[in-house]
Amino acid sequence: MLEVNRKKRTPLQIVLDYFASKGHKPFRFQRDTWKAYAMGCSGLVHSATGSGKTLAVWLGPVLQWLKENPNPCEWNPKSPPALRVLWITPLRALAADTENALRSPLEGMGLPWRLESRTGDSSQSLKAKQLKKLPTALITTPESLSLLLTHESLIPQLTGLESVIVDEWHELLGSKRGVQVELALARLRKFNPQLRTWGLSATLGNLVQARDSLTGPHPVQNVQIIEGDKKKRMRLDSLIPRKMDRFPWSGHIGTQMVPQVASLIEQVGSTLVFANTRSQTEIWYQHLLKHRPDWAGQIAVHHGSLDTSVRDWVEQGLKNGKLRAVVCTSSLDLGVDFSAVDQVIQVGSPKGSARLLQRAGRSGHQPGAESRLTFVPTNAIELVEMAAAKTAIQNGNLEARLLLNKPLDVLAQHVVTIAIGGGFQSDELLQEVRSTLVFQSLTQEEWQWVLDFVVQGGSSLGAYPEFHRVEKKGDHYQVSIRKIITLHRMNIGTIVSDASMKVKYMKGNTLGTVEESFVSKLKPGDRFLFAGKLVELVLIRDNTAYVKRSKGVPDAVPRWMGGRMPLSSELSQALRFKIQEASEGQFLGSEMKSLQSLFDLQAKWSALPRTNELLIELIKDRSGYQAFLFPFDGRLVHEGLAALLAFRLSRIQKTTFSMACNDHGIVLQSPHEIPIEKGIANGLFTTEGLQEDIQQSLNSTEMAKRQFRHIARIAGLIQSGLPGQRKSTNHIQASSNLFFDVFTEYDPSNLLLDQCRREVLEQQMEVNRLRDSVDRMEQSRMLITRPPKVTPLAFPLLVDKLRERLSSETLGERVARMQSELEKAATESN
DNA sequence: TATTCCCCGCCAGGGT
Numbered sequence: 001m002l003e004v005n006r007k008k009r010t011p012l013q014i015v016l017d018y019f020a021s022k023g024h025k026p027f028r029f030q031r032d033t034w035k036a037y038a039m040g041c042s043g044l045v046h047s048a049t050g051s052g053k054t055l056a057v058w059l060g061p062v063l064q065w066l067k068e069n070p071n072p073c074e075w076n077p078k079s080p081p082a083l084r085v086l087w088i089t090p091l092r093a094l095a096a097d098t099e100n101a102l103r104s105p106l107e108g109m110g111l112p113w114r115l116e117s118r119t120g121d122s123s124q125s126l127k128a129k130q131l132k133k134l135p136t137a138l139i140t141t142p143e144s145l146s147l148l149l150t151h152e153s154l155i156p157q158l159t160g161l162e163s164v165i166v167d168e169w170h171e172l173l174g175s176k177r178g179v180q181v182e183l184a185l186a187r188l189r190k191f192n193p194q195l196r197t198w199g200l201s202a203t204l205g206n207l208v209q210a211r212d213s214l215t216g217p218h219p220v221q222n223v224q225i226i227e228g229d230k231k232k233r234m235r236l237d238s239l240i241p242r243k244m245d246r247f248p249w250s251g252h253i254g255t256q257m258v259p260q261v262a263s264l265i266e267q268v269g270s271t272l273v274f275a276n277t278r279s280q281t282e283i284w285y286q287h288l289l290k291h292r293p294d295w296a297g298q299i300a301v302h303h304g305s306l307d308t309s310v311r312d313w314v315e316q317g318l319k320n321g322k323l324r325a326v327v328c329t330s331s332l333d334l335g336v337d338f339s340a341v342d343q344v345i346q347v348g349s350p351k352g353s354a355r356l357l358q359r360a361g362r363s364g365h366q367p368g369a370e371s372r373l374t375f376v377p378t379n380a381i382e383l384v385e386m387a388a389a390k391t392a393i394q395n396g397n398l399e400a401r402l403l404l405n406k407p408l409d410v411l412a413q414h415v416v417t418i419a420i421g422g423g424f425q426s427d428e429l430l431q432e433v434r435s436t437l438v439f440q441s442l443t444q445e446e447w448q449w450v451l452d453f454v455v456q457g458g459s460s461l462g463a464y465p466e467f468h469r470v471e472k473k474g475d476h477y478q479v480s481i482r483k484i485i486t487l488h489r490m491n492i493g494t495i496v497s498d499a500s501m502k503v504k505y506m507k508g509n510t511l512g513t514v515e516e517s518f519v520s521k522l523k524p525g526d527r528f529l530f531a532g533k534l535v536e537l538v539l540i541r542d543n544t545a546y547v548k549r550s551k552g553v554p555d556a557v558p559r560w561m562g563g564r565m566p567l568s569s570e571l572s573q574a575l576r577f578k579i580q581e582a583s584e585g586q587f588l589g590s591e592m593k594s595l596q597s598l599f600d601l602q603a604k605w606s607a608l609p610r611t612n613e614l615l616i617e618l619i620k621d622r623s624g625y626q627a628f629l630f631p632f633d634g635r636l637v638h639e640g641l642a643a644l645l646a647f648r649l650s651r652i653q654k655t656t657f658s659m660a661c662n663d664h665g666i667v668l669q670s671p672h673e674i675p676i677e678k679g680i681a682n683g684l685f686t687t688e689g690l691q692e693d694i695q696q697s698l699n700s701t702e703m704a705k706r707q708f709r710h711i712a713r714i715a716g717l718i719q720s721g722l723p724g725q726r727k728s729t730n731h732i733q734a735s736s737n738l739f740f741d742v743f744t745e746y747d748p749s750n751l752l753l754d755q756c757r758r759e760v761l762e763q764q765m766e767v768n769r770l771r772d773s774v775d776r777m778e779q780s781r782m783l784i785t786r787p788p789k790v791t792p793l794a795f796p797l798l799v800d801k802l803r804e805r806l807s808s809e810t811l812g813e814r815v816a817r818m819q820s821e822l823e824k825a826a827t828e829s830n
Numbered sequence: 831t832a833t834t835c836c837c838c839g840c841c842a843g844g845g846t
Contacts, residue, residue, distance in 0.1 A: 275834095276835065489840080564835055565836065
């Protein structure tokens, strides 16, 4: 290999020879990226799947180095070049894989570069070695990058940095982790103003914002957006239930489809089965195994609550082709190059077009290969969502990642980081911070508030020395107290974890974690599904639930309090169009065709709304009066809407409402007749006074307190303790509430409180979407119907409503009875 | 028998 390299070749020729040795030529977009890099540009490379992007950006700096070091005789692996490239990855698990992917061309070309990674689980000796001298290229996480910035001694090396490459930027964008990266990048650009910044991203709805948050709004060099691998072949289809007329109208587990899914799995070498929740993966795994007992050991389950050792085993099995199928959550959305995966199955609503695309891309993950995804509905109506997602993808309607606006908790953490890493002067750092997109409009007052906060804990914590983290000496801000430095380093980052408890075998192996609240409901002897196994609780000690293997049937499946994934607004919009098409008698594609008789029934008993209409169904039964509304705006918006409508209606007529929501609509229930028509005449759907009405209709203080835990933790008010020996959640929640109360009473102008209220509105209530939704309804024609029976659209809501009151057993009976009554009615009416 | 709610990160100097 070295012999070849000793010949005189141009840098590009060396790279082309490397490609030739792999049997192919570089793609056009890869060469374009190299060219842009050589010109000193920064930019963003995007495509739907990951193939080819890595080499496009990685070989930019490699070519640059070859240009500067044209003579292979002078290459000496014993003295590798100093730090040139930082590669940021959002996942620790990705660091090792990336290292392999990047090392291969270095070795192929015989380059003397030192390539290493550094994450929280790197060995202490490696980390210590790197603090003395960084490698030529370092792969690291956002958190570990911030940690590097706390070491003043590294500044000279970081000044020599030529480029930073941020992988999977779409994952970080729009999150506090992304903001943390933006601030770190501004720091690195301060050290070297010519620093090139490149991002790798999936295709998004807001690529320009994605680029600008990466390079800063006013980059010193030219910036580019490069589209990679355009012609990715993609096959998206749906598994239509064999007996569509017997397929349930409600529910979200969908195990009726297990036999059909099993026969799909059988047809190919390996399959990823995505489900939307962790408990769903456990249930599906069990059902698949029950259906095909011979697959024991050939299928597995993977989600975020499983122990790393379990997950590693599964990922390894996928890579080396030993596993036929893995049932997973979005824990396998990213990362690990599973070129072995032949097909992807999505069980349940995809919730967004970009997510569907991302998941499809997990199969056929090589240039030229076809990505295959099959959607499996868990209830009938979900098929419309798939039809809508396909349309959205076809029209290029992918979700935007909404950017955050000046999160001061992240800024406060960053300021302490910089104060530890050599200190700063106020004006200089302000200018640097303002060079990011997220903080470009930071005011002098806000900045001063952040400084006061880190220097003396703001205006209410002055008496407590532990909140005097940063010292101000003249115009220089710094940290010199050892304990503060260590504590800050241990708690760096913006991810705030939920309350959890380890699940361990008595023999010692850890299976993963569950929520305290789940375990607290179990008695010793209770059996539950976990990590694909049926286990029995033995005892709880030291924040650990000890279990043993069990036989029989589970008493429970853990329910983790995950984030709630509402339908994206792009998908909501596409869904409304699909229903409009149905109202016009258009049933395009297999999904819509399969639903024709269901929609006929909906139209017959009630109506199918056009996009400029709001469907309201009024039904009276033994339990009282019910109003079903169908804005199709996603669950979070509907929750806010339900509270808002109940609040506004009760101003017209004193009564109490109970409500339920799903991604499609809302049901309000009352013992009295619901004055919908009168309400509409009196501005039920007006945007006027919306904000005030929302504030009054929801317990926003309780929501704010919950949100404040995250802010307090990121801003450094609360330390969650050492990794591995965290303080209890109760303890953290209690101190977070204390801060919230103290600030509310003694320091009401505290900007973290402001931020907290904003985050509740924007993130928990999606207030902007809510406003759009009310605005749309205000302009819509009201389609009020009084159906003779519960309609297909209303049925799932009614079931949710019943669920609150009934035990699951009686609920099951009720649902089965309701469904069979409806089927009968449907047959008769056809 | 029926069951909705994702994911991600994290110290290091001085002592044996």
